[in-house]
Amino acid sequence: MKAVRIHEFGGPEVLRFEDVPDPKPRKDEVLVRVKACAMNHLDLWVRKGLPGVRLPHILGSDVAGEVVETGEYVNHLKTGQRVLLGPMHFCNHCEKCVAGLQNQCREFTVLGNAVDGGNCELIAAPAGNVVPIPDNLGFDEAASVPLVFTTAWHMLVGRAQIRPGQTVLVLGASSGVGIAAIQIAKLFQACVITTAGDEYKLEKAHALGADHGINHYKQKISDEVKKITNKGGADIVLEHVGAATWEESIKSLKPNGTLVTCGATAGPNVGIDLRFLYSRQLSLLGSYMGTMGEMHEVLGHVFAGRLKSVVDRTFPLKDTRAAHEYMEKSQMFGKIVLQP
Numbered sequence: 001m002k003a004v005r006i007h008e009f010g011g012p013e014v015l016r017f018e019d020v021p022d023p024k025p026r027k028d029e030v031l032v033r034v035k036a037c038a039m040n041h042l043d044l045w046v047r048k049g050l051p052g053v054r055l056p057h058i059l060g061s062d063v064a065g066e067v068v069e070t071g072e073y074v075n076h077l078k079t080g081q082r083v084l085l086g087p088m089h090f091c092n093h094c095e096k097c098v099a100g101l102q103n104q105c106r107e108f109t110v111l112g113n114a115v116d117g118g119n120c121e122l123i124a125a126p127a128g129n130v131v132p133i134p135d136n137l138g139f140d141e142a143a144s145v146p147l148v149f150t151t152a153w154h155m156l157v158g159r160a161q162i163r164p165g166q167t168v169l170v171l172g173a174s175s176g177v178g179i180a181a182i183q184i185a186k187l188f189q190a191c192v193i194t195t196a197g198d199e200y201k202l203e204k205a206h207a208l209g210a211d212h213g214i215n216h217y218k219q220k221i222s223d224e225v226k227k228i229t230n231k232g233g234a235d236i237v238l239e240h241v242g243a244a245t246w247e248e249s250i251k252s253l254k255p256n257g258t259l260v261t262c263g264a265t266a267g268p269n270v271g272i273d274l275r276f277l278y279s280r281q282l283s284l285l286g287s288y289m290g291t292m293g294e295m296h297e298v299l300g301h302v303f304a305g306r307l308k309s310v311v312d313r314t315f316p317l318k319d320t321r322a323a324h325e326y327m328e329k330s331q332m333f334g335k336i337v338l339q340p
């Protein structure tokens with residue numbers, strides 16, 4: 001089959017479109033023909049070099065496609081079925097896994113990170129990770145769901161325990177996690193404030209349900225949040241930007257507020273004034289992907305049409321390098337999808 005692999009870490013030029021052997025599914029696995037593989041910022045981090053990545057390596061976390069072969073032990077899926085893959089890799093026998101807390105498993109990783117991913121034509125996946133999708137959900141849209149919607153669900157519901165009527169500040173409206181978080185927060189009847197770098201992206205965020213938009217290049221985020229909330233501040237701040245926004249995010253919280261973060265796109269090192277943390281009784285929560293149960297919960301809302309992924313642009317798999325260059329310019333609103 002054809003696959004995009006990296007043989008060394010580096011810039012977009014290290015991505016090679018080449019022939020590799022077809023994967024052979026084990027008896028408990030399913031072979032899927034990849035129709036769409038959505039990109040995430042993780043692809044850029046892995047390409048630049050992360051510990052635990054063995055070379056050569058196939059990138060790509062979010063896969064949708066068709067079942068071409070099922071292993072002997074698999075009887076709930078059939079050839080030709082349209083599916084997406086749960087992008088989690090875990091041992092499935094430790095204390096955490098059997099309790100349904102796969103993202104706390106010692107072996108937990110995301111597909112395409114420490115294990116080969118979906119930037120290829122065929123992928124073998126454990127049957128438990130293979131989820132049938134409805135006929136009215138396109139492959140590009142389906143591939144754009146799993147990682148970011150599960151991540152945003154775990155952040156807001158699993159970690160920050162969102163309640164109806166709260167005010168939620170979602171950083172980065174145009175990112176995959178931002179798009180998912182705006183909609184999930186609205187599902188809980190929250191008041192949603194979001195940020196973006198231009199008016200076009202803010203308009204798109206409003207169309208997804210965001211109540212208020214802040215242009216982070218022209219406005220100071222915490223000042224605007226104070227204005228919008230009549231000086232109250234946000235109950236929950238959803239962070240994934242890091243160094244560039246951290247201080248504003250902390251200042252935007254109301255007393256007893258919760259900041260939950262899943263990433264550090266703009267740098268991992270931030271400062272904190274401990275006096276501010278304890279006197280305002282703030283909670284700072286880390287969040288990493290989500291559990292299989294949470295993925296199924298959020299997929300239920302997607303399949304029912306209550307939550308929608310947004311596809312910005314598609315590229316043929318052979319043009320993965322151009323797709324990486326496009327992502328690095330951060331001009332997109334929504335997901336970039338590679339099509340084998």
Ligand SMILES: [Zn+2]
Binds near residue numbers: 091
């Ligand atoms: Zn485990």
